[in-house]
Amino acid sequence: MSDESSFAPATEGARTPWPEPGKVVLETRGLVRDLGSEAVKTRILHGIDLTIREGEFLSLTGFSGSGKSTLLYLLGALDRPTSGEVSIDGVEIGALDDDDRATLRGEKLGFVFQFHFLLPEFTVLENVMLPMKRRGARAQTAIESRAREVVESLGLGELAGRRPNQLSGGQQQRVSIARAVANDPRIVLADEPTGNLDSRNGLIVMDVFERLAREQRITIVMVTHERSFASRTSRQLVMKDGRIVEDLDQR
Amino acid sequence: MSRVVFFIALRQLWDRKLLNGIAVCGVALGVLTLIGINGIMQGFQQKFLSNILRISPHVTLFDRQLRPQAPILARASEGFVVTDVHHESPADRILRISRPAEIVEALEAMDEVVAASKLLVGSAVISRGSQQYPVEVRGIEPARQDRVTPIASYLLQGNYRTLEASPDAIVLGSGVASRLGAKVGDVIVCGSSLGQRLNLKIVGIFEAAIPPVDNTRVYVTLRNAQALLGRPDTVGRIELKLREPDAAQVVTARLEEMFGYDGESWQETNANFLALFKQQNSIIDFVVGAILAVGGFGVLAIQIMIVLQKTRDIAILRSVGFHRRDILSCFLLQGAVISLLGAFVGDVSGHYLIQALGKLKTKQEGLVKSETFLVFDDPRFYWYGFGFALVVGLLASLIPAVRGSRVEPVDVLRGQLG
Numbered sequence: 001m002s003d004e005s006s007f008a009p010a011t012e013g014a015r016t017p018w019p020e021p022g023k024v025v026l027e028t029r030g031l032v033r034d035l036g037s038e039a040v041k042t043r044i045l046h047g048i049d050l051t052i053r054e055g056e057f058l059s060l061t062g063f064s065g066s067g068k069s070t071l072l073y074l075l076g077a078l079d080r081p082t083s084g085e086v087s088i089d090g091v092e093i094g095a096l097d098d099d100d101r102a103t104l105r106g107e108k109l110g111f112v113f114q115f116h117f118l119l120p121e122f123t124v125l126e127n128v129m130l131p132m133k134r135r136g137a138r139a140q141t142a143i144e145s146r147a148r149e150v151v152e153s154l155g156l157g158e159l160a161g162r163r164p165n166q167l168s169g170g171q172q173q174r175v176s177i178a179r180a181v182a183n184d185p186r187i188v189l190a191d192e193p194t195g196n197l198d199s200r201n202g203l204i205v206m207d208v209f210e211r212l213a214r215e216q217r218i219t220i221v222m223v224t225h226e227r228s229f230a231s232r233t234s235r236q237l238v239m240k241d242g243r244i245v246e247d248l249d250q251r
Numbered sequence: 252m253s254r255v256v257f258f259i260a261l262r263q264l265w266d267r268k269l270l271n272g273i274a275v276c277g278v279a280l281g282v283l284t285l286i287g288i289n290g291i292m293q294g295f296q297q298k299f300l301s302n303i304l305r306i307s308p309h310v311t312l313f314d315r316q317l318r319p320q321a322p323i324l325a326r327a328s329e330g331f332v333v334t335d336v337h338h339e340s341p342a343d344r345i346l347r348i349s350r351p352a353e354i355v356e357a358l359e360a361m362d363e364v365v366a367a368s369k370l371l372v373g374s375a376v377i378s379r380g381s382q383q384y385p386v387e388v389r390g391i392e393p394a395r396q397d398r399v400t401p402i403a404s405y406l407l408q409g410n411y412r413t414l415e416a417s418p419d420a421i422v423l424g425s426g427v428a429s430r431l432g433a434k435v436g437d438v439i440v441c442g443s444s445l446g447q448r449l450n451l452k453i454v455g456i457f458e459a460a461i462p463p464v465d466n467t468r469v470y471v472t473l474r475n476a477q478a479l480l481g482r483p484d485t486v487g488r489i490e491l492k493l494r495e496p497d498a499a500q501v502v503t504a505r506l507e508e509m510f511g512y513d514g515e516s517w518q519e520t521n522a523n524f525l526a527l528f529k530q531q532n533s534i535i536d537f538v539v540g541a542i543l544a545v546g547g548f549g550v551l552a553i554q555i556m557i558v559l560q561k562t563r564d565i566a567i568l569r570s571v572g573f574h575r576r577d578i579l580s581c582f583l584l585q586g587a588v589i590s591l592l593g594a595f596v597g598d599v600s601g602h603y604l605i606q607a608l609g610k611l612k613t614k615q616e617g618l619v620k621s622e623t624f625l626v627f628d629d630p631r632f633y634w635y636g637f638g639f640a641l642v643v644g645l646l647a648s649l650i651p652a653v654r655g656s657r658v659e660p661v662d663v664l665r666g667q668l669g
């Protein structure tokens with residue numbers, strides 16, 4: 001696709017040193033999560049302690065079933081831990097009710113999933129605008145110009161009026177990144193965002209994330225299976241059987 | 252509710268035009284049925300009632316006494332004698348209203364009463380040539396009676412005044428006239444078992460548009476009826492027109508109390524019809540309710556299907572900051588729009604249906620005689636349709652909406668991603 005090739009990959013990014021991380025934005029203490037029925041409960045996470053700072057680009061790797069997604073949902077206030085605590089920007093989310101957690105997700109977090117979850121009835125631009133409209137922090141016209149700006153910065157300008165089913169997988173994934181980013185999140189959580197893409201589109205997505213982390217100091221936690229992508233992040237976490245077994249600062 | 256929820260709801264509705272269109276049609280059909288059936292039923296009932304109210308007096312006082320006259324003995328020794336009245340034979344009592352002129356005067360002095368008139372009613376046989384036909388003879392005071400039941404206004408042919416002016420005049424119901432093949436100016440013979448045979452000249456033919464009346468009733472003067480039926484100087488009943496027809500039952504009870512004669516309101520006189528209408532109406536309410544409910548189930552089925560298909564989208568919306576309440580109102584809004592559209596379509600098509608039916612030429616002759624299909628275009632039915640559609644639509648979308656609002660994004664994500 002022509003628009004994808006027009007997007008110049010920031011290949012030199014890997015060599016540039018990462019800036020010093022800022023203050024703590026995400027913190028967990030003794031995070032435990034059990035899943036399954038009452039009768040058969042399995043401990044998926046065995047007490048995760050994690051401190052993540054502003055501007056960090058984390059990769060989370062590990063075998064399938066090691067608990068990466070489970071941890072990500074807890075970090076994203078989508079799930080409640082069995083015990084332990086998650087705090088986002090200093091707010092303990094265990095104390096928040098359902099509405100407050102939804103509001104917090106809208107204001108501080110952005111999500112990107114393996115299967116680009118876009119609303120099929122809305123155009124690219126509308127998909128990007130929906131979270132901003134719900135949040136209502138910007139005026140209507142500002143919402144639209146912000147959405148255009150983000151969509152264009154991701155090389156999707158010409159596709160703004162299209163519906164998701166008219167886009168390729170890579171384009172759709174960039175739209176969901178645009179949606180996650182447009183609302184000025186503090187943290188973007190991505191669960192295997194390149195897992196469903198060919199290597200070229202995977203690279204493009206990776207470049208986008210790196211640029212966001214470097215230029216806009218958005219904190220990113222990305223679950224991935226690709227060693228090469230993990231090595232490009234500022235910090236590598238490796239999980240095994242519900243524990244973090246490696247925490248490698250790559251600055 | 253935030254505007255973006257509105258936007259999402261409408262867009263999702265529009266994107267499933269076919270499904271939601273079917274739901275709208277279901278609701279519209281219910282509303283259409285409500286308006287259509289009620290229009291037809293009310294058309295018939297209203298016409299019948301208005302015809303009945305023209306032809307039948309609001310209240311009739313009969314010659315049946317409610318309180319038997321106390322025997323002489325009891326009157327003489329007040330209170331001391333217990334009388335035990337065994338059943339009287341019909342001959343024991345002369346059925347008549349005593350001092351009717353005074354009663355009429357007293358009645359007309361009452362505020363509630365517009366007019367009162369004396370009658371004698373009985374059965375007779377009319378013969379014309381070799382034909383004989385049984386009729387109900389009503390002896391009336393023509394001018395007074397016209398103020399109680401406006402016979403002159405439904406006279407087809409002839410002149411009502413002649414009934415009063417001429418000593419041997421008769422007015423026939425249209426059915427009676429056509430059965431006898433008689434027309435205005437013809438002379439017929441009228442007689443009964445107890446009285447004289449009279450030669451009467453037809454001076455008018457009336458049609459009340461109620462076949463049972465038109466086929467049996469004839470009017471003569473009170474005097475002629477008394478001679479015909481062999482009951483000289485007798486008044487058998489007094490008929491009244493009231494200011495408020497709806498108050499007839501209350502007034503009747505009071506008149507019975509005052510005069511001691513058995514009274515009957517028009518509602519009592521037509522009790523069997525009114526009861527029939529009531530039953531008809533409850534059957535209609537049931538049928539219409541059922542059809543509206545079916546429309547509601549249509550909305551329910553389609554909305555549940557949509558909510559199930561939309562769990563992924565709900566999960567997205569919830570993860571980007573939408574509250575449970577937003578999801579709830581999104582689906583309720585869709586239900587409301589479906590039912591509003593359904594109500595609108597139903598109301599509009601119901602209106603055209605009623606109009607078209609009203610123009611339909613069908614001869615009916617049963618309880619009501621009419622050249623066209625009788626319909627009643629009551630604005631209330633449109634509002635009922637609107638209200639019921641909205642209630643049904645909202646109730647039906649409540650279950651899917653609540654279901655949708657309970658979707659936990661993390662469940663969807665786990666299901667999808669393992």
Ligand SMILES: Nc1ncnc2c1ncn2[C@@H]1O[C@H](COP(=O)(O)OP(=O)(O)O)[C@@H](O)[C@H]1O
Nearest residue numbers: 035036044063064065066067068069070665669
């Ligand atoms: N609803 C559930 N009930 C029980 N076990 C579950 C459920 N969902 C996931 N699991 C288990 O939790 C473990 C961790 O899953 P997940 O966090 O998705 O791993 P990853 O993302 O690292 O592949 C897996 O072994 C999986 O089988």
Ligand SMILES: [Mg+2]
Nearest residue numbers: 068069668669
């Ligand atoms: Mg996973």
